[in-house]
Amino acid sequence: MSEMRASDADRAAVTRILELAVGQGMLSLDEYAERVDVVLAARTRGELDTVITDLPHVRRDPVQTPPEVLSSWMSSIARKGQWTVPPRLRLRTRMCSTTLDFTAALLQSPVVHIDLDDYLSSTELILPDGATADLNGVAGVASSTSVKVATSPVSSRLHVVVAGRVRFGSVTARHPFGTSLKRLLK
Incomplete structure (x- = not known):
């Protein structure tokens, strides 16, 4: 599963997890920027998983709070x-x-x-x-x-x-x- 190719939707889901982590104070903006660079360059789901392994998450679209x-x-x-x-x-x-x-x-x-x-x-x-x-x-x-x-x-x-x-x-x-x-x- 970790060698499966990553899609744009996979990259977007991981980016949303990182955005939520910044919003909740788990990541600094510098850490966020570094991890987003990895997300954009990722070719496999395993590479995507490396940037969120230390964050609590469920790999699905997070609940969107109303604007x-x-x-x-x-x-x-x-x-x-x-x-x-x-x-x-x-x-x-x-x-x-x-x-x-x-x-x-x-x-x-x-x-x-x-x-x-x-x-x-x-x-x-x-x-x-x-x-x-x-x-x-x-x-x-x-x-x-x-x-x-x-x-x-x-x-x-x-x-x-x-x-x-x-x-x-x-x-x-x-x-x-x-x-x-x-x-x-x-």
Whole structure:
């Protein structure tokens, strides 16, 4: 069984186990990054098993906790400072201004999935230096999507994946103002 070839689904299941381990404080982000590198290079199930042997798990899809829902109509949503970021977040906004600042946030997982259902709103994601974002899952109608951060290679510190619909609105992923200047001055 350990010499059986690993599938993409096997790699994804092991990655989810590692994400849960980080969220529960069993692995540091550095350990997570090292192990994910092994997962991506694994050819057999035995190679995959080596990265999770010291973690409590059952080799099946972990129970997905429902996403935290942020919903607002004709107002604003702001999460700044040391707010706790769940692994899954659902934004339902109408005629709203939303700012999610991840620079000082407490992460439960190095990968954050955001499901977006937006109408006539602006959504701004402020990511710390070194974080990456994937907004390829955003479908828009008369809207704009701007990614002003790296998209690859996927950051082991924080990677935000946004999917959903934006109608007559905008979604922007960026670093805090002055980040580029700080990099130049170093």
